[in-house]
Amino acid sequence: MKTILLVEDDPNVADGLIINLEADGYQVVHVDNGNQVLNEFGKGNFDLVLMDIMLPGTDGLTLTKEIRKTGSVIPVIFITARDQTDQKVEGLLAGGDDYITKPFDVSELLARIQGIFRRQAWLDPGEETENEYLFDGRSINFTTYTAKGPGGEVQLTRKECMVMKYLIERTGKVVSRDQLLDAVWGYHTYPTNRTIDNFILRLRKIFEDDPKQSVYIETIRGVGYRFTKLAHDGDKQ
Amino acid sequence: MAKLILTSKKAFVLFISITFLLVAQAIWWIALMAKLFDEKVKMVQELGAEKAYIDLIQQEEISRQIMIGMEGLFFLLLVGIGAWLIYRTLVKNEELQYAQQNFLMSVTHELKTPLASMKIYLDTLKSDKIPEEKKMTIIPRLKDDVNRLEKLVENILEAGRFEKSGYELHKDYFDFSNMINSDLDKLKNFATHQKLEIIRENFPENYIFYGDRFALSRAFEAIIENTLKYNDKDNILLKVSFKADKNNVYISISDNGIGLDKHNKERIFERFYRVGEVLNISKPGTGLGLFLCREIIKAHKGSIKVESDGIGMGVNFKIQLKVIKSHENNSLS
Numbered sequence: 001m002k003t004i005l006l007v008e009d010d011p012n013v014a015d016g017l018i019i020n021l022e023a024d025g026y027q028v029v030h031v032d033n034g035n036q037v038l039n040e041f042g043k044g045n046f047d048l049v050l051m052d053i054m055l056p057g058t059d060g061l062t063l064t065k066e067i068r069k070t071g072s073v074i075p076v077i078f079i080t081a082r083d084q085t086d087q088k089v090e091g092l093l094a095g096g097d098d099y100i101t102k103p104f105d106v107s108e109l110l111a112r113i114q115g116i117f118r119r120q121a122w123l124d125p126g127e128e129t130e131n132e133y134l135f136d137g138r139s140i141n142f143t144t145y146t147a148k149g150p151g152g153e154v155q156l157t158r159k160e161c162m163v164m165k166y167l168i169e170r171t172g173k174v175v176s177r178d179q180l181l182d183a184v185w186g187y188h189t190y191p192t193n194r195t196i197d198n199f200i201l202r203l204r205k206i207f208e209d210d211p212k213q214s215v216y217i218e219t220i221r222g223v224g225y226r227f228t229k230l231a232h233d234g235d236k237q
Numbered sequence: 238m239a240k241l242i243l244t245s246k247k248a249f250v251l252f253i254s255i256t257f258l259l260v261a262q263a264i265w266w267i268a269l270m271a272k273l274f275d276e277k278v279k280m281v282q283e284l285g286a287e288k289a290y291i292d293l294i295q296q297e298e299i300s301r302q303i304m305i306g307m308e309g310l311f312f313l314l315l316v317g318i319g320a321w322l323i324y325r326t327l328v329k330n331e332e333l334q335y336a337q338q339n340f341l342m343s344v345t346h347e348l349k350t351p352l353a354s355m356k357i358y359l360d361t362l363k364s365d366k367i368p369e370e371k372k373m374t375i376i377p378r379l380k381d382d383v384n385r386l387e388k389l390v391e392n393i394l395e396a397g398r399f400e401k402s403g404y405e406l407h408k409d410y411f412d413f414s415n416m417i418n419s420d421l422d423k424l425k426n427f428a429t430h431q432k433l434e435i436i437r438e439n440f441p442e443n444y445i446f447y448g449d450r451f452a453l454s455r456a457f458e459a460i461i462e463n464t465l466k467y468n469d470k471d472n473i474l475l476k477v478s479f480k481a482d483k484n485n486v487y488i489s490i491s492d493n494g495i496g497l498d499k500h501n502k503e504r505i506f507e508r509f510y511r512v513g514e515v516l517n518i519s520k521p522g523t524g525l526g527l528f529l530c531r532e533i534i535k536a537h538k539g540s541i542k543v544e545s546d547g548i549g550m551g552v553n554f555k556i557q558l559k560v561i562k563s564h565e566n567n568s569l570s
Contacts, residue, residue, distance in 0.1 A: 010350050012351070012358075012382055013350060015378065019371060020367070081348075082346075102349040106356075107360065
């Protein structure tokens with residue numbers, strides 16, 4: 001059974017969510033004060049966090065940044081009344097995986113949670129075998145979210161791993177930004193698909209010898225991106 | 238002070254530039270006058286004038302300089318006063334804009350939270366997965382959400398009406414003790430895990446007051462709610478004291494809550510003002526409750542102030558209301 005940490009200060013919203021999440025088969029731990037979240041997070045083995053932003057004590061954005069600082073890649077979905085585009089971007093940049101604005105349909109929230117778990121299962125099927133992809137002396141591990149490039153080893157975020165995995169699974173084929181958004185974020189309402197470009201920039205810095213002269217992750221003007229590998233020997237996934 | 242926003246930044250830059258220009262011009266003008274004075278005396282000396290004449294010219298110039306200098310100083314003083322007034326207005330405007338932004342964020346939060354809760358509960362009622370007995374527990378909570386929304390809308394409309402035409406009172410005789418008691422009874426509606434002890438001090442069985450019962454009840458409710466909201470103790474202690482003489486009624490409401498620092502103490506009755514940063518504001522609210530409370534009390538020719546020895550020391554609201562028409566049944570304490 002998956003366990004969800006619910007961070008919500010409004011007792012009515014929290015109770016309503018707990019009833020529905022438990023009915024959907026999740027175990028829920030509820031915290032109503034921002035100051036208790038990190039302590040609770042450290043105690044439990046959670047699979048997902050539902051995080052309100054405006055909270056007594058520490059706010060949800062700061063809490064998510066703190067959670068990310070610990071190296072945790074746990075999915076975080078913001079549930080908040082803040083519905084402006086810049087506020088959504090702020091949430092996603094703070095390390096959130098998804099953002100749902102109040103008031104929302106319970107079915108939509110449950111679908112988003114399922115979507116996150118589904119994408120997580122795609123990224124890391126949890127098989128015994130090492131979930132690693134090697135190419136031209138570079139590597140990316142989809143279990144540990146680590147990557148090795150000319151500059152050495154770096155820690156990736158789950159989204160960066162997902163972008164790479166999606167591109168690698170379609171090696172040699174052109175992938176549009178919308179396809180990437182759909183596969184990685186799971187919906188088309190992400191503020192701008194140009195945000196994908198920022199992810200690609202960072203991935204190029206990791207894997208390319210010269211990020212300006214991209215060899216592995218090519219931009220296909222007006223369409224999207226294409227992953228190409230040069231050497232064929234010794235590759236495995 | 239609040240973070241500067243773009244429009245105010247422009248106003249501040251313009252203000253500083255103009256003030257700088259005026260002061261620089263005044264200094265330049267004084268320097269020029271001094272130079273002209275020196276040149277005139279020098280010229281007279283060069284022309285070989287008598288010493289007595291030169292002294293006379295010098296005396297005349299000094300008197301002229303003093304007169305012009307005083308004019309200059311008066312001009313600078315006016316510029317200084319003007320600059321200070323403009324600066325004060327700009328800062329006030331800045332604070333108001335910041336408070337309004339916070340108000341908008343707070344209202345968004347306060348409107349959307351009960352709406353979100355209602356939508357979740359309605360979805361829950363529709364769901365086949367939820368057992369019937371669980372669904373039955375939802376109805377009172379739905380009502381609670383409707384009440385929250387109703388109160389918020391009332392407060393916003395009231396503040397709007399007040400802005401337009403001031404507070405219109407509908408005065409009549411009513412039982413003041415009964416009003417406070419029923420406001421205190423409403424505290425039971427606050428779903429809280431904290432224990433609440435209310436001490437009523439010198440409360441008469443009944444005290445007839447001439448005023449707007451509805452408005453005053455709203456004012457007292459706002460104070461009582463605030464004392465409860467800003468109290469994190471397991472045992473909340475609320476003390477309400479009553480005193481009346483021929484001319485005034487005095488109510489004191491004190492608690493053992495989180496208290497107020499000096500800065501917040503001065504500002505909590507301002508419109509839209511809320512203690513703390515909006516992201517971390519721990520309790521629901523819009524910054525209108527205490528503002529309306531003060532306006533209602535002012536409309537009753539009364540006054541309200543808050544005392545606190547600082548953070549963690551609780552607060553004491555002191556209210557004075559003028560007795561406009563006394564009632565013969567009242568026994569004065």
